[in-house]
């Protein structure tokens with residue numbers, strides 16, 4: 001596994017990404033299933049850690065998990081006008097089953113608003129039945145033309161929350177609670193990826209939503225990646241699926257619904273935020289293996305002395321650190337160092353006969369490759385030292401990503417400045433245009449409005465495109 | 481929610497089952513998606529506890545989780561002769577996607593041996609690549625004609641393990657390790673359901689397997705339910721998918737593969753083993769809520785005294801017990817008692833003003849409905865008392881199910897005895913017949929050979945059907 005298996009970012013950023021996905025054993029393009037991937041062991045282990053941390057937050061905010069069917073009657077997606085326009089062109093259809101043609105085809109869910117709307121309509125009778133606060137972890141399918149592992153695949157894995165409320169205010173509160181307490185908190189605290197919280201424009205919102213909120217992250221090539229969306233669906237799906245309830249005054253009302261989701265594309269965001277030319281870099285909280293120990297010896301005598309020290313050392317780690325002792329005999333220490341570096345293990349401990357004698361170990365931190373990140377430290381107090389280091393690395397990765405984003409974000413006040421800035425990062429601009437203006441800008445610059453940040457300057461300026469005065473700023477960027 | 485919502489077992493066992501599924505909020509028939517169900521919050525919470533306990537065992541035995549595609553090229557299932565015969569008639573087919581007819585249809589996985597075989601063939605080159613020890617948690621689909629929630633549904637949820645080995649002995653060892661250390665251990669320890677471990681006959685084995693092992697449980701109507709299967713696939717799938725490796729002597733060999741799975745049908749087994757005419761009964765280890773506290777008061781003054789006591793009491797429970805304080809104001813205590821009884825919560829604590837004064841609580845255990853299971857106990861030491869009681873209930877449910885199975889199992893030595901015994905439970909019989917004999921018995925009695933138990937008497941007898949002398953005993957039963 002020579003070093004040059006990873007293309008350098010500066011040479012070819014897209015190839016660098018694909019090299020990391022392959023060499024870190026995260027995923028493989030399925031080939032025989034168009035646009036689909038196999039998520040390999042290391043990739044799925046990261047996803048499981050993400051799921052656990054997200055699920056804890058989803059439950060802490062009062063939601064329960066359920067499971068709705070994979071298949072949806074095709075007629076269902078036709079019921080909400082914007083929704084059908086958004087999803088109908090890319091659905092996969094089941095037309096035969098059990099050896100027979102089906103009278104009505106099913107589609108494989110591209111998202112579940114419609115099938116869930118059908119059941120909510122059955123379940124909700126009175127204001128006493130509200131709110132319904134449900135989530136599901138599921139696979140979904142969208143027949144995408146151009147796919148890339150994690151970032152855009154035909155089948156992907158996600159959670160989708162679907163709630164129903166008695167009032168617009170409650171639905172809006174739910175939508176924002178998910179944005180802040182679940183998504184932004186998870187992505188910043190666990191993934192160490194800073195995000196901008198904002199509202200989507202009409203052009204960019206979810207098909208069928210009243211308002212879509214999102215969190216946007218910056219990748220190392222300056223492009224934006226939408227890391228989560230939370231939609232206030234208003235009464236649109238309630239009207240399409242007849243989700244009504246009798247209120248306290250005995251009047252029949254349409255319910256207010258929300259939906260929100262994050263997916264395995266977050267693994268793509270994780271890779272592209274932190275990794276380097278040596279391979280994957282993982283924030284410690286999402287590292288399936290946080291510490292790898294590589295024992296070094298030349299003969300059986302050395303082996304037993306070294307392994308005795310390793311066993312003493314790691315006995316204290318159980319339940320505190322996720323670790324692995326790499327005692328494979330058929331691979332050299334150099335090979336092992338390289339493999340764990342590619343896979344993004346945050347801390348590597350090397351220990352040989354001299355270290356045993358001196359009661360030290362060599363410690364290498366993944367966030368500082370090469371000599372800068374290597375030190376020799378005493379075995380005494382090693383557990384606490386590693387715990388402190390992992391916490392420091394977690395914060396450090398976040399700070400580094402935040403500094404990068406700030407260095408690649410600029411206020412622009414002319415259209416020419418905007419065109420230039422989106423070549424290298426985010427352009428912040430006053431905006432008073434409409435959907436047609438946005439489309440023209442996208443054609444000319446390949447940049448879109450990522451969001452209208454919730455934090456606004458409170459000042460007034462001239463729209464970058466129309467010249468109209470406005471107090472609204474937006475973020476333009478090219479996006480994944 | 482009156483008591484008579486649950487049909488009594490003695491009146492109509494099948495309706496009793498459906499009533500429990502509905503009233504305990506476990507699942508709902510999807511109707512608009514043929515043969516599919518919605519798994520509701522309480523049902524999915526039980527499945528999550530099952531998944532966690534199974535996943536821990538799967539990882540402890542050295543396996544990693546991965547994820548293969550939902551869709552499989554239709555031609556793949558044609559490659560293994562027995563496999564196609566077993567699964568082709570019941571697949572759902574995707575023939576259109578992205579608005580176009582597909583050149584080759586995909587099927588939605590009914591099980592993943594074939595697609596995984598394809599990738600194992602790519603991944604395995606040398607004996608150094610073996611063993612591969614992978615598992616996935618996934619939804620699968622089989623277009624079944626007669627469906628019942630959890631027991632048989634078109635879409636269901638499961639884990640499927642798939643491993644590849646260099647030798648037959650290693651594959652056999654893996655197959656049995658899963659049977660004992662993962663499946664039997666989980667079902668007996670966590671589900672409190674006793675099982676018989678055995679080998680399937682040729683007629684009953686998995687399509688494409690060399691040997692299928694299983695665990696069989698007895699339901700309260702005396703019928704058998706297969707609670708898990710572990711297959712030694714021999715070299716059958718390796719030949720069909722060209723899974724070869726170069727051994728230590730540089731010779732090319734076919735790999736030996738295994739597969740094994742348990743599914744959401746285990747929720748059906750759980751219901752039918754322990755529940756009673758009052759509703760669901762859950763073993764404490766799989767109860768999403770182990771203890772429910774129902775505070776009782778008539779006015780605000782009583783409310784604050786009672787709730788203060790509840791808060792003191794439950795402060796000690798965090799991290800030790802899964803509990804819920806049911807302080808809903810719009811429902812009566814009687815309504816709440818009934819609801820939690822239907823949902824199978826193992827322990828109910830009632831506390832009113834008099835209990836506060838006396839520093840006691842009323843405690844009701846779900847495994848003994850009515851007065852027999854109710855007692856008044858001091859608040860002092862309550863946490864430890866509940867923990868001990870939950871452990872006692874867990875063992876007690878297992879012992880009760882085991883005693884039931886033993887009371888409904890009999891040795892039979894004539895075909896007439898067999899016919900009679902399968903009306904009430906398991907019939908143990910010597911067996912030297914063949915597949916044709918088994919088919920005839922099934923037609924005549926609706927019973928099948930559930931398994932050839934791994935524990936054999938070591939004595940000799942005459943085959944119940946052919947009269948031939950044999951040392952092999954089998955279990956006959958009607959099965960779900």
Ligand SMILES: [Zn+2]
Nearest residue numbers: 220407408424
């Ligand atoms: Zn730069």
Ligand SMILES: [Zn+2]
Nearest residue numbers: 700887888904
């Ligand atoms: Zn009986």
